Amino acid sequence: xxxxxxxxxxxxxxxxxxxxxxxxxxxxxxxxxxxxxxxxxxxxxxxxxxxxxxxxxxxxxxxxxxxxxxxxxxxxxxxxxxxxxxxxxxxxxxxxxxxxxxxxxxxxxx
Amino acid sequence: xxxxxxxxxxxxxxxxxxxxxxxxxxxxxxxxxxxxxxxxxxxxxxxxxxxxxxxxxxxxxxxxxxxxxxxxxxxxxxxxxxxxxxxxxxxxxxxxxxxxxxxxxxxxxxxxxxxx
Numbered sequence: 001x002x003x004x005x006x007x008x009x010x011x012x013x014x015x016x017x018x019x020x021x022x023x024x025x026x027x028x029x030x031x032x033x034x035x036x037x038x039x040x041x042x043x044x045x046x047x048x049x050x051x052x053x054x055x056x057x058x059x060x061x062x063x064x065x066x067x068x069x070x071x072x073x074x075x076x077x078x079x080x081x082x083x084x085x086x087x088x089x090x091x092x093x094x095x096x097x098x099x100x101x102x103x104x105x106x107x108x109x110x
Numbered sequence: 111x112x113x114x115x116x117x118x119x120x121x122x123x124x125x126x127x128x129x130x131x132x133x134x135x136x137x138x139x140x141x142x143x144x145x146x147x148x149x150x151x152x153x154x155x156x157x158x159x160x161x162x163x164x165x166x167x168x169x170x171x172x173x174x175x176x177x178x179x180x181x182x183x184x185x186x187x188x189x190x191x192x193x194x195x196x197x198x199x200x201x202x203x204x205x206x207x208x209x210x211x212x213x214x215x216x217x218x219x220x221x222x223x224x225x226x
Contacts, residue, residue, distance in 0.1 A: 035217075042200070043217040094166070
């Protein structure tokens with residue numbers, strides 16, 4: 001059974017600081033997604049990583065995928081309050097039937 | 111706006127009742143997926159339909175069923191509702207339906223079900 005683990009689950013950080021969220025998964029896959037969810041809202045797609053070594057960046061967020069280590073990271077640079085949300089990684093083993101991590105609740109404090 | 115439309119947005123009902131959630135996928139997408147998000151179980155894949163046919167089942171209870179119609183919209187039917195079925199139910203769609211990468215998955219706004 002595919003398991004996806006994120007850490008940390010809760011992250012409180014100051015504006016302007018950098019931090020990394022980690023996503024480990026238990027079986028081979030080369031497709032990984034990162035989503036953002038605001039409270040009570042839908043899942044917003046941030047990144048789709050489709051191969052080993054893939055790196056994508058959008059604004060202050062950068063995601064990478066190491067399929068050999070079964071690890072993806074979401075790096076936050078110079079955090080701002082607007083980044084406060086819950087971030088999910090999800091592994092696509094077969095045909096977009098995603099297995100999600102528990103989510104990382106990020107709070108960015110002024 | 112992802113282009114995936116779900117109705118109703120909110121639904122409150124009693125235990126033992128039956129409800130139907132509706133989803134219209136993005137234009138051109140043939141696959142529809144249903145996911146459940148609850149506090150204790152997190153986000154879980156329930157079921158997938160591709161071009162009208164069931165393609166895969168996840169952690170879907172026997173009390174739940176779904177279908178995809180010729181116009182590609184989908185309905186998730188939840189019956190004999192229990193308190194624990196209270197959750198946010200998401201529909202998502204993608205272009206393709208099987209094999210490797212089937213296209214980016216886009217989620218609707220969700221239907222929040224409260225069972226009292």
